[in-house]
Amino acid sequence: MTWFGVSKQGTYRRVLISPLANPTDGSPELKRRLTLRQLTMMTIGGAIGVGLFLGSSLTIRLAGPAVILSYLFSAVVAVIVAYSIAEMAVVHPVAGSFGVYAKTYLNEWSGFAVRATYAFVQIIAIGAEVTAVAIYCSMWFPSVPQWVWVVGVSVGLIAINAMKVGNFAEFEYWFAIIKVVAIVAFILVGLGLIFGFGPVRAVGFSNLTADGGFFPHGLRGVWLAMTLALTSYMGVEIIGVTAGEAAQPEKTIPRAMRTVSLRLILFYVLSIIVMLSMTPWDRMGSGITGSPFVLAFAAVGIPFAGSIMNLVVITAALSSANTNLYLTTRTLFSLSRDGYVSEMLGRLGKNGVPYFALIGSTGGMVAAILLAIFAPGRAFLLLYGVAVAGMFFVWIVVLLAHLSFRRSLGQARVALLPIRLPFSPYSQIAALIALAAITISTFYVEGLQYAVPSFMPFLLVITVFYWVLKRSNGT
DSSP states (O other), rough: OOEEOTTTSSEEEEEOOTOOOSSSSSOOOOOOOOOHHHHHHHHHHHHHHHHTTTTTHHHHHHGGGGGGHHHHHHHHHHHHHHHHHHHHHHHHHOOTHHHHHHHHHTTTHHHHHHHHHHHHHHHHHHHHHHHHHHHHTTTOOSSHHHHHHHHHHHHHHHHHTTHHHHHHHHHHHHHHHHHHHHHHHHHHHHHHHHHHHHOOOEEEEEEGGSSSOOOOOOHHHHHHHHHHGGGGGTTTTHHHGGGGSSHHHHHHHHHHHHHHHHHHHHHHHHHHHHHHHHSSSGGGOSSSSSHHHHHHHHHHTOOOOOHHHHHHHHHHHHHHHHHHHHHHHHHHHOOOOOOOOOOOGGGOTSSSHHHHHHHTTTTTHHHHHHHOOOOOOTTTHHHHHHHHHHHHHHHHHHHHHHHHHHHHHHHHHHTSSSOOTTTTTTTEEEEEEEHHHHHHGGGGGGTTTHHHHHHHHHHHHHHHHHHHHHHHTTT
């Protein structure tokens, strides 16, 4: 099947998407071994993690039952970003994804900055995920220090990511399947309890309007909750990152994107509705001490339900951390192949895995271990908060690149795309305005006040690094 590619001169030519799309200088390339089912489940596995299972305790505290609207509105923004990436990915199915798109359609600095930021965000997110596993495990083993769990989980994840991509993807597929099946089971069991199927009395929806009503903190609470609810969808961009290893990207990417978008919205919104219906919201938003999903099941009195759900959220965190480690490794690989970082990070092992990039991606785990030792009570929010501003920056650059991509392609060529973002360019503009406003709102959320100030020095450092590198190369 034929699509449009971009030449180095910026003019369009027709190219056939093949396993050798975007070859570099003859160096070994990533292998196209990811199938549609693997790509779909990896994306879902990457997006459904601690943002939903652990971070929701904070969003509930901010908005009460109305947090349902926060997740719904956030889903709209996330889908716009995801569709923007998917459009570009079917035309350019390359390693580096939106970093390459930003470089092609905006400028070279954007291409470097968005990849460096994404790698940084994912490294931090990995630390947050493994920290979440330690928090969950403390429910069963409260006397075991958090750092013990963080170290054990980190070693296991590195071993999994050292597998060749086909084996890794199959492992992650089943990892994510457990998560999806558990969420579906949670929703079905929850609906049974709500409507009174079985021997128990119907819970109903009274908890959605009790204890201050549906809007206990007004619309302001709904908006502020979006600062964290939106980051719960971090991971939808994996569709683009995996494009360099996707088999038949012109077919698998559009199908995976449509499937993932629908499932994520249903999973997030339905699970939040069920959880808040089962248990009063003011009993679940007390802080980062455990998953509100576990508390919801434990509160209804079903034997072992809390422990089973705790096992599920541990699996969810492991799956998300596993995918994030994959994403970071491929992003560092892409930066190396473009000459921004050491060429060692661009080397592939015999099984097609960039081992040195994998080692470089473990920084978040080291940070998590140190925080688990010296600041265990604040480790999760410290890590997660830093990732928030960085991810907002990445999504803003993606949307700006997509606007330029659409203009460059022209209406005739856009009509040929197998997946298209509706209402463009108005959807991207609306999402950009929302992202900018939500970024400003982080200053009013406890625990996130320093998210943007913490990110700005990083952006300054990588900008200085970029210009020094440009000058040293004489360009």
